[in-house]
Amino acid sequence: MTILDAGHQGHPPVYDYLRAREFGFDYLTFGVLLFILHVTQDQFRTGWFLESVISASLIVLVIRSRKPFFKSRPAKYLLMATLFVVVVALILPFTPLGEILGFSPLPISFLLLIAIIVVSYIVTAEMVKTVFYKKVRF
Numbered sequence: 304m305t306i307l308d309a310g311h312q313g314h315p316p317v318y319d320y321l322r323a324r325e326f327g328f329d330y331l332t333f334g335v336l337l338f339i340l341h342v343t344q345d346q347f348r349t350g351w352f353l354e355s356v357i358s359a360s361l362i363v364l365v366i367r368s369r370k371p372f373f374k375s376r377p378a379k380y381l382l383m384a385t386l387f388v389v390v391v392a393l394i395l396p397f398t399p400l401g402e403i404l405g406f407s408p409l410p411i412s413f414l415l416l417i418a419i420i421v422v423s424y425i426v427t428a429e430m431v432k433t434v435f436y437k438k439v440r441f
């Protein structure tokens with residue numbers, strides 16, 4: 304079983320995707336949560352958890368292939384695992400375990416803004432990947 308596209312030779316490409324977060328997505332998330340949404344401490348913890356887990360899970364689908372993520376079908380189990388993590392992360396704040404962890408359910412407007420940040424992060428990662436593969440040949 305492989306997570307790379309057919310025809311890809313050699314080792315998986317090395318990305319420092321955590322460095323891409325330094326472009327401002329951490330600060331963007333903090334800013335939106337604190338200065339736009341004026342969240343409580345529990346809401347901040349929940350929003351930060353959701354943005355971090357969901358973006359880290361979905362970014363795997365972007366960096367796994369040199370093709371655009373929407374043109375490259377991931378392996379069935381990779382896709383299932385990724386979607387499972389995203390669904391569990393979204394449900395967790397509404398459970399007793401979420402309460403123990405200090406999470407609180409977020410209003411839909413908060414979730415929509417977090418979704419916009421995650422989508423922006425994925426689009427940016429896709430653009431960085433395109434530039435990367437134009438400059439570096441494997």
